Amino acid sequence: MSGGTFVGMPAFPTAAREALGDTQLRSNLAHATRTIRDKRAAVVAEVEDWEDLRLAGAGVKEAALRDLATHLETLEASLVRAGATVHWARDAEEACAIVARLAHAHGVDEVVKVKSMATMEIGLNEALEAEGIAAWETDLAEMIVQLGDDLPSHILVPAIHRNRAEIREIFMRRMGDVGRPAPDDLTDEPVVLAAAARAHLREKFLRAKVAVSGANFAVADTGTLVVVESEGNGRMCLTLPDVLISVVGIEKVVATWSDLDPMLRLLPRSSTGERMNPYTSTWSGVTPGDGPQEVHVVLLDNGRTRALADDVGRQALRCIRCSACLNVCPVYERTGGHAYGSVYPGPIGAILNPLLRGVSDEQTASLPYASSLCGACFEVCPVRIDIPSVLVDQRAAVVDSHRGDRVPKAEAVAMKAAAWAFSDSRRLAWAEKASGLGGRVLRRFGRTTLPGGRAAAGRLPGPGAGWTGARDLPAPPEESFRAWWDRTDGGQNDRGTR
Amino acid sequence: MRVALQVTCVNDAMFPDTGKAVVRLLRRLGVDVDFPRAQTCCGQPMVNTGYLDEAVPVVRTFVDAFAGYDAIVTPSGSCAGSARHQHAIVAERSGDRALAAAVAETAPKTYELSEFLVDVLGVTDVGAYFPHRVTYHPTCHSLRMLGVGERPQRLLEAVRGITLVDLPEATECCGFGGTFALKNADTSVAMGADKARHVRDTGAEVLVAGDNSCLMHIGGMLSRQRAGVRVMHLAEILASTAESESHSSGPAVGERAGGPAT
Numbered sequence: 001m002s003g004g005t006f007v008g009m010p011a012f013p014t015a016a017r018e019a020l021g022d023t024q025l026r027s028n029l030a031h032a033t034r035t036i037r038d039k040r041a042a043v044v045a046e047v048e049d050w051e052d053l054r055l056a057g058a059g060v061k062e063a064a065l066r067d068l069a070t071h072l073e074t075l076e077a078s079l080v081r082a083g084a085t086v087h088w089a090r091d092a093e094e095a096c097a098i099v100a101r102l103a104h105a106h107g108v109d110e111v112v113k114v115k116s117m118a119t120m121e122i123g124l125n126e127a128l129e130a131e132g133i134a135a136w137e138t139d140l141a142e143m144i145v146q147l148g149d150d151l152p153s154h155i156l157v158p159a160i161h162r163n164r165a166e167i168r169e170i171f172m173r174r175m176g177d178v179g180r181p182a183p184d185d186l187t188d189e190p191v192v193l194a195a196a197a198r199a200h201l202r203e204k205f206l207r208a209k210v211a212v213s214g215a216n217f218a219v220a221d222t223g224t225l226v227v228v229e230s231e232g233n234g235r236m237c238l239t240l241p242d243v244l245i246s247v248v249g250i251e252k253v254v255a256t257w258s259d260l261d262p263m264l265r266l267l268p269r270s271s272t273g274e275r276m277n278p279y280t281s282t283w284s285g286v287t288p289g290d291g292p293q294e295v296h297v298v299l300l301d302n303g304r305t306r307a308l309a310d311d312v313g314r315q316a317l318r319c320i321r322c323s324a325c326l327n328v329c330p331v332y333e334r335t336g337g338h339a340y341g342s343v344y345p346g347p348i349g350a351i352l353n354p355l356l357r358g359v360s361d362e363q364t365a366s367l368p369y370a371s372s373l374c375g376a377c378f379e380v381c382p383v384r385i386d387i388p389s390v391l392v393d394q395r396a397a398v399v400d401s402h403r404g405d406r407v408p409k410a411e412a413v414a415m416k417a418a419a420w421a422f423s424d425s426r427r428l429a430w431a432e433k434a435s436g437l438g439g440r441v442l443r444r445f446g447r448t449t450l451p452g453g454r455a456a457a458g459r460l461p462g463p464g465a466g467w468t469g470a471r472d473l474p475a476p477p478e479e480s481f482r483a484w485w486d487r488t489d490g491g492q493n494d495r496g497t498r
Numbered sequence: 499m500r501v502a503l504q505v506t507c508v509n510d511a512m513f514p515d516t517g518k519a520v521v522r523l524l525r526r527l528g529v530d531v532d533f534p535r536a537q538t539c540c541g542q543p544m545v546n547t548g549y550l551d552e553a554v555p556v557v558r559t560f561v562d563a564f565a566g567y568d569a570i571v572t573p574s575g576s577c578a579g580s581a582r583h584q585h586a587i588v589a590e591r592s593g594d595r596a597l598a599a600a601v602a603e604t605a606p607k608t609y610e611l612s613e614f615l616v617d618v619l620g621v622t623d624v625g626a627y628f629p630h631r632v633t634y635h636p637t638c639h640s641l642r643m644l645g646v647g648e649r650p651q652r653l654l655e656a657v658r659g660i661t662l663v664d665l666p667e668a669t670e671c672c673g674f675g676g677t678f679a680l681k682n683a684d685t686s687v688a689m690g691a692d693k694a695r696h697v698r699d700t701g702a703e704v705l706v707a708g709d710n711s712c713l714m715h716i717g718g719m720l721s722r723q724r725a726g727v728r729v730m731h732l733a734e735i736l737a738s739t740a741e742s743e744s745h746s747s748g749p750a751v752g753e754r755a756g757g758p759a760t
Contacts, residue, residue, distance in 0.1 A: 395546070419552035432511045470687040481518070491525075
């Protein structure tokens with residue numbers, strides 16, 4: 001079964017325009033993001049030393065990143081000592097090839113999957129399908145996305161854009177094609193839908209020989225991988241099959257077991273809005289007679305070293321994929337995740353994608369601009385990633401990548417002109433005089449009066465139409481502040497305004 | 499204390515009444531405010547669009563214009579945030595050490611209006627009179643980048659005659675975002691529509707904020723909807739007195755709709 005693909009997605013403004021017109025999506029997202037947002041706010045408010053905890057979390061990840069090579073080598077040695085096999089993958093292609101080779105070596109044509117962003121990032125399901133191996137998503141929301149031939153639109157809740165009526169319809173239509181069908185009397189009650197998913201998945205858990213997971217954390221000194229999940233479906237995959245393959249981004253490493261302390265306190269409150277995570281699975285290599293007897297760990301770069309080399313952007317590698325930034329983002333709440341064209345949507349996606357991939361393609365280059373820079377994301381980030389600053393820095397990377405263009409963009413010309421005018425107050429005064437004269441004309445022909453009595457300019461052509469399409473614009477005043485100051489000697493002889 | 503007004507380019511060219519209000523207000527409070535003529539813009543439009551090289555001469559103009567003042571007061575949370583947090587980034591990019599040193603001087607002396615009134619002058623009752631139903635929108639940069647907190651509300655609460663009503667979902671961004679309003683106009687408008695709805699729900703006659711750029715966006719939507727809500731900068735309400743209210747007739751003649759273009 002093939003899912004959708006983000007390949008060929010248009011740039012953000014175009015994709016967003018379409019999403020904004022999807023009334024069902026708007027309604028689903030507004031409801032869902034508000035619910036998670038409120039839950040998070042309530043449980044975060046309970047923690048008196050939340051700010052200290054954020055600092056501790058950022059500190060743990062920052063320390064690991066500062067000496068990443070050493071920690072990775074320690075992790076590899078610990079994993080090998082515990083009986084795991086370690087593989088290194090430079091990119092998506094290498095990582096997918098490693099997993100496919102291992103699956104083939106065990107002669108399987110299917111694997112069960114724990115919800116994992118890394119495997120979504122590298123397109124593992126599609127790569128395995130091309131090799132004749134079915135990869136079954138077992139996280140409820142990922143399963144909904146997979147059954148619906150859909151794309152994930154949220155990091156934590158990939159099917160956030162779907163409501164329960166749509167989920168019922170997907171279950172009825174697709175479950176029977178790939179395993180146990182949904183019962184005929186399926187309703188859209190959450191408990192009924194969950195029971196159908198449970199019965200459908202149980203078959204796959206009990207049959208699978210190979211499981212694929214990611215990891216939320218990789219502890220270097222003990223060689224322990226950690227998976228944090230809410231359903232227990234992940235634990236089924238991590239314990240039942242004989243072979244376990246985990247694809248782990250190299251930024252997931254933390255130095256010591258005790259480093260998990262702040263992380264496991266920050267993550268559930270930020271992510272699902274729970275005080276404690278329901279299912280936290282940890283495993284260190286192979287335990288004879290208990291759980292998978294063959295354990296593989298694929299350590300994945302896929303652009304992470306590129307991000308690490310970016311002085312401002314490297315902090316994005318602290319991300320623990322909680323999605324708090326998505327849930328508070330006013331842009332994400334309205335456009336949803338698909339508009340970002342990546343498995344990493346929202347504010348974190350707007351910086352992570354360009355950092356991992358560079359900004360040479362138009363779609364990725366549009367992402368740092370998909371923000372009003374309101375700063376709500378930074379406020380909630382459990383590891384204090386200053387997303388607005390990184391967004392601005394990535395915008396500079398986009399602009400810099402075009403500095404050699406033979407034909408500059410209109411925006412670049414406008415910015416250069418503005419910089420020229422703003423570099424000397426006499427030039428600005430001249431421009432204001434011109435705008436005042438223009439305002440005089442606009443007022444004469446203006447047909448709209450703004451509330452309060454000021455005249456509005458008419459509809460503007462060109463890029464200005466982006467403003468006046470939905471918003472009135474005051475006509476420029478006849479006299480600038482600067483001119484008033486000069487005329488009235490700083491307001492000392494202001495006998496009424498002109 | 500030598501106090502300079504950084505009026506901001508948007509206010510200079512589009513909203514001169516805000517600048518005049520700051521001058522009136524500060525003089526009333528005994529501050530002899532100066533307007534350094536060499537000032538232009540803080541450089542934020544360039545920085546936030548990614549044009550850091552282009553921002554260098556603009557930041558240089560800023561620090562030259564305001565060198566030597568004890569305090570730089572600006573009626574904009576966004577422009578204060580730019581001076582305090584972004585100028586250093588631009589200076590570093592330029593590689594010009596003298597510029598970096600100059601920025602280190604001006605940045606900490608730059609105050610958003612409500613910060614200057616409450617923290618530097620130590621006043622919350624500025625003697626204003628404004629008998630209208632008003633709701634306040636905390637703009638993102640004043641709220642999150644500067645952390646002005648409750649200062650604007652405290653100033654507004656002390657205004658005589660005012661009816662101050664809470665704005666639902668007040669801390670959510672209005673969707674302006676500088677060039678975001680044009681580059682992602684559809685998303686910007688979607689955000690603005692919700693903000694305008696919340697404003698209308700308050701039944702307020704006036705929406706007040708500390709940034710005219712955000713107000714230009716929300717006010718532009720409210721106007722297009724013929725909502726009957728006007729937008730005003732915080733400075734204009736704080737500058738209002740019983741006297742000015744009694745012969746206040748809205749905008750200056752040269753800005754009025756249908757007015758003679760003399």
